[in-house]
Amino acid sequence: xxxxxxxxxxxxxxxxxxxxxxxxxxxxxxxxxxxxxxxxxxxxxxxxxxxxxxxxxxxxxxxxxxxxxxxxxxxxxxxxxxxxxxxxxxxxxxxxxxxxxxxxxxxxxxxxxxxxxxxxxxxxxxxxxxxxxxxxxxxxxxxxxxxxxxxxxxxxxxxxxxxxxxxxxxxxxxxxxxxxxxxxxxxxxxxxxxxxxxxxxxxxxxxxxxxxxxxxxxxxxxxxxxxxxxxxxxxxxxxxxxxxxxxxxxxxxxxxxxxxxxxxxxxxxxxxxxxxxxxxxxxxxxxxxxxxxxxxxxxxxxxxxxxxxxxxxxxxxxxxxxxxxxxxxxx
Amino acid sequence: xxxxxxxxxxxxxxxxxxxxxxxxxxxxxxxxxxxxxxxxxxxxxxxxxxxxxxxxxxxxxxxxxxxxxxxxxxxxxxxxxxxxxxxxxxxxxxxxxxxxxxxxxxxxxxxxxxxxxxxxxxxxxxxxxxxxxxxxxxxxxxxxxxxxxxxxxxxxxxxxxxxxxxxxxxxxxxxxxxxxxxxxxxxxxxxxxxxxxxxxxxxxxxxxxxxxxxxxxxxxxxxxxxxxxxxxxxxxxxxxxxxxxxxxxxxxxxxxxxxxxxxxxxxxxxxxxxxxxxxxxxxxxxxx
Numbered sequence: 001x002x003x004x005x006x007x008x009x010x011x012x013x014x015x016x017x018x019x020x021x022x023x024x025x026x027x028x029x030x031x032x033x034x035x036x037x038x039x040x041x042x043x044x045x046x047x048x049x050x051x052x053x054x055x056x057x058x059x060x061x062x063x064x065x066x067x068x069x070x071x072x073x074x075x076x077x078x079x080x081x082x083x084x085x086x087x088x089x090x091x092x093x094x095x096x097x098x099x100x101x102x103x104x105x106x107x108x109x110x111x112x113x114x115x116x117x118x119x120x121x122x123x124x125x126x127x128x129x130x131x132x133x134x135x136x137x138x139x140x141x142x143x144x145x146x147x148x149x150x151x152x153x154x155x156x157x158x159x160x161x162x163x164x165x166x167x168x169x170x171x172x173x174x175x176x177x178x179x180x181x182x183x184x185x186x187x188x189x190x191x192x193x194x195x196x197x198x199x200x201x202x203x204x205x206x207x208x209x210x211x212x213x214x215x216x217x218x219x220x221x222x223x224x225x226x227x228x229x230x231x232x233x234x235x236x237x238x239x240x241x242x243x244x245x246x247x248x249x250x251x252x253x254x255x256x257x258x259x260x261x262x263x264x265x266x267x268x269x270x271x272x273x274x275x276x277x278x279x280x281x282x283x284x285x286x287x288x289x290x291x292x293x294x295x296x297x298x299x300x301x302x303x304x305x306x307x308x309x310x311x312x313x314x315x316x317x318x319x320x321x322x323x324x325x326x327x328x329x330x331x
Numbered sequence: 332x333x334x335x336x337x338x339x340x341x342x343x344x345x346x347x348x349x350x351x352x353x354x355x356x357x358x359x360x361x362x363x364x365x366x367x368x369x370x371x372x373x374x375x376x377x378x379x380x381x382x383x384x385x386x387x388x389x390x391x392x393x394x395x396x397x398x399x400x401x402x403x404x405x406x407x408x409x410x411x412x413x414x415x416x417x418x419x420x421x422x423x424x425x426x427x428x429x430x431x432x433x434x435x436x437x438x439x440x441x442x443x444x445x446x447x448x449x450x451x452x453x454x455x456x457x458x459x460x461x462x463x464x465x466x467x468x469x470x471x472x473x474x475x476x477x478x479x480x481x482x483x484x485x486x487x488x489x490x491x492x493x494x495x496x497x498x499x500x501x502x503x504x505x506x507x508x509x510x511x512x513x514x515x516x517x518x519x520x521x522x523x524x525x526x527x528x529x530x531x532x533x534x535x536x537x538x539x540x541x542x543x544x545x546x547x548x549x550x551x552x553x554x555x556x557x558x559x560x561x562x563x564x565x566x567x568x569x570x571x572x573x574x575x576x577x578x579x580x581x582x583x584x585x586x587x588x589x590x591x592x593x594x595x596x597x598x599x600x601x602x603x604x605x606x607x608x609x610x611x612x613x614x615x616x617x618x619x
Contacts, residue, residue, distance in 0.1 A: 044439055044441035045440065046438040048438055049434040049435075050434075050442065052518075053430070053434045055431070056430070059427070059488045060450075063461070063487070064453050064461065067461045067465050068460065070467070071461065079467075081471055132358060135351050135354060135355050136355065138351070139352070144606075145359070146355055148602060149358075149359040151605070151608065152598060153365075153366075155543050155597050155598065156366075157546065157593050157594060157597070158547065159549050159565045159590070159593060160369070160565075160591075160594040161369075162572070163369065163583075163589070163590035164365040165365070166583070166586070167368070167378075167587065170380070172380050174368070174381075174382070174385065177382060213608075262457055265459065266457060268549075268550050269549045272573070273572055277573070288550075291462065292554075295466070296466060304462075304463045305463045305464065308462065311457075311460075312457050312460050315457060
């Protein structure tokens with residue numbers, strides 16, 4: 001019922017009936033409150049919007065807002081698993097979980113590992129995706145084929161491509177066969193110094209297509225006139241790239257920095273499968289892998305939630321710094 | 332536009348454009364080779380890691396690896412589980428995402444701005460923060476472990492899809508909706524008869540990008556499914572890689588055979604519909 005009155009009112013005020021709309025607007029402004037039914041004052045002109053969005057709002061509250069609060073709550077307790085419905089007393093421990101995060105060598109090691117990962121992955125992602133997108137943007141022949149080849153790793157399951165990388169980078173795999181005497185000992189994924197860089201290269205390769213896509217969208221917004229005037233000023237291709245393209249796609253660069261950092265901090269599948277659970281000796285364990293081991297395998301979800309919170313605060317600080325230094329003044 | 336492009340094109344010297352072609356082709360090979368090698372490796376009866384092994388050798392070809400992996404992890408049941416998981420997410424995203432996108436673009440209601448801001452914000456909430464509480468809630472408290480609903484719930488409505496739908500509905504001229512409203516159509520009818528037919532390309536884009544998520548997802552279904560008969564293919568293949576593979580005769584062959592089966596549906600779907608995987612749509616949705 002209220003839905004039909006809502007839509008009728010809206011169609012009356014539509015742009016097609018200018019004079020009536022003006023009149024309606026005037027009465028709305030002069031006659032406050034009482035002219036409108038209560039439901040319109042609370043829910044707006046078209047309460048149906050609430051109804052249509054209700055499932056999504058319930059989803060956001062149940063899957064994001066509530067668990068977020070629950071994570072913070074849990075991190076202050078010695079939380080443990082119990083049968084559903086059972087009443088158990090889980091002791092409040094204050095900041096003990098957080099103190100432990102900074103004293104646990106396994107956790108600190110995983111933060112260092114993900115730092116190594118980000119230092120390799122993020123700059124490589126930004127540079128390669130911008131250069132490849134710039135080249136792809138101008139190419140005319142075989143455009144579709146080239147784009148599809150760069151996107152394919154992104155759309156494929158990590159678990160599937162991990163299989164090939166294990167094969168390629170195994171002790172007597174194709175990569176070592178080609179390198180011959182230059183092959184590292186121990187091999188890539190079982191070498192404590194090389195395991196994390198290899199994972200970083202893998203993830204860069206896997207995700208690059210998505211960032212190329214973002215840069216291609218951004219490149220459409222760089223006005224061609226800027227390239228033309230750069231050319232008249234005698235700037236070469238390289239010069240034009242640095243003085244027109246790079247500043248022109250700066251908002252996209254900020255986005256790529258942010259997303260690749262967030263995705264990198266979420267690293268789990270690759271160390272779990274490529275290096276058999278963060279080996280050798282924890283040299284490639286990521287924080288999320290440690291969260292899984294601590295929270296679910298060993299049954300300390302409160303502690304795991306605390307690791308997650310510290311990790312996210314770290315990501316927020318990095319994102320803030322990136323925005324500060326790469327964002328420029330206008331954004 | 333095309334005239335300008337051509338002019339820019341002639342600005343490039345021949346040598347530079349050849350160089351660009353070479354760089355892009357080498358790049359494409361680096362990106363495609365592992366997929367080619369995946370297929371070759373899955374067909375080798377003896378793993379051949381030499382350079383010669385990168386080329387098909389008729390004496391060393393077999394379909395046995397597919398049978399071998401199928402005997403250890405039921406490929407069909409894995410595909411069916413992945414399919415149900417993905418279909419659940421797709422249905423939730425399309426039905427509720429369309430409703431929310433329509434409400435955000437077309438209807439005037441209080442809270443619209445806040446809801447849109449939430450849809451943007453939700454995309455940067457890192458999953459690692461939600462991982463543990465969602466596991467405790469869904470798998471422990473609600474008892475939804477080894478259950479399709481438990482797998483689907485955290486992904487039920489893709490927020491990127493909501494934003495893409497909103498973006499498309501905003502482009503539909505307001506007059507169309509007003510005309511239909513004067514004819515007495517209700518909002519649901521308007522959405523079904525007027526709005527959805529006009530945004531059909533968005534529907535394909537959304538289905539494509541939503542499909543990739545659950546089909547490839549590993550961590551969440553890995554946490555909530557312990558029973559082999561309930562595991563999506565990504566999870567059963569991962570368990571095979573980490574637990575079983577090393578004890579078999581040709582571990583790489585069977586792992587790669589499983590990888591081909593897992594990758595094929597998405598890659599085929601993606602190549603068939605690649606023109607809907609357009610930069611502007613997805614780019615604008617991420618930027619908001």
